[in-house]
Amino acid sequence: MVFESKNLGTLEYNQEDVINFSKGLLAFEDKKEFLVIRNEETEFYYLQSLEDDNITFIMIDLKEAMPNYNPEVEVEQLQDLGEVNHNLGVYNICTVKDNLEEMTVNLVGPIVINLDTKKGKQVIVSKDEYSIKHKLFS
Amino acid sequence: MLALTRKKGETIVINDDIEITVLGTNGDQVKLGISAPKNIPVFRKEIYEQIQAENKESVKNNFDLVKNYKK
Numbered sequence: 001m002v003f004e005s006k007n008l009g010t011l012e013y014n015q016e017d018v019i020n021f022s023k024g025l026l027a028f029e030d031k032k033e034f035l036v037i038r039n040e041e042t043e044f045y046y047l048q049s050l051e052d053d054n055i056t057f058i059m060i061d062l063k064e065a066m067p068n069y070n071p072e073v074e075v076e077q078l079q080d081l082g083e084v085n086h087n088l089g090v091y092n093i094c095t096v097k098d099n100l101e102e103m104t105v106n107l108v109g110p111i112v113i114n115l116d117t118k119k120g121k122q123v124i125v126s127k128d129e130y131s132i133k134h135k136l137f138s
Numbered sequence: 139m140l141a142l143t144r145k146k147g148e149t150i151v152i153n154d155d156i157e158i159t160v161l162g163t164n165g166d167q168v169k170l171g172i173s174a175p176k177n178i179p180v181f182r183k184e185i186y187e188q189i190q191a192e193n194k195e196s197v198k199n200n201f202d203l204v205k206n207y208k209k
Binding site for chain 1: 175193207
């Protein structure tokens with residue numbers, strides 16, 4: 001299948017690539033279907049809404065860039081992702097404005113995706129030391 | 139909105155399994171104790187509003203910067 005993204009251009013995908021967010025994302029509760037696209041050879045990913053060609057999030061996998069990032073959520077909060085095995089992806093939404101050095105990462109509301117069931121959700125991590133606008137490069 | 143008056147130490151019950159107890163007051167502050175099953179997320183409303191605002195901000199990215207980024 002093909003999807004035309006305003007920000008990313010033409011995307012080819014299969015139905016099994018679609019990640020279902022049953023509750024959407026905060027402020028985008030009505031957007032349920034997304035594609036995750038890796039920005040080749042970087043730690044960046046895109047989260048493209050399949051219901052709005054203009055809604056594209058930039059995400060980062062912090063495993064390398066911030067190895068001590070340890071979001072803790074109750075396992076019960078992941079119930080709606082289906083049975084959780086080890087195949088859980090955790091990504092953080094980036095906000096990129098004028099330059100990459102100043103970009104911020106939301107450490108409070110990570111995106112968790114069960115890669116087995118293709119279900120995702122934005123969870124809330126209540127740790128005082130985590131910022132919604134964490135500057136990764138400074 | 140349902141308005142209930144409670145005294146310190148008194149509790150309201152929501153949906154059989156969520157209890158909210160008034161632990162105390164101090165001026166205009168009210169301290170609440172919340173007991174809920176672990177699958178019920180309980181957070182201050184501000185945190186939802188902050189994440190909503192940040193999510194809205196995050197879809198206005200400068201995509202070219204990230205597209206052209208090489209590790």
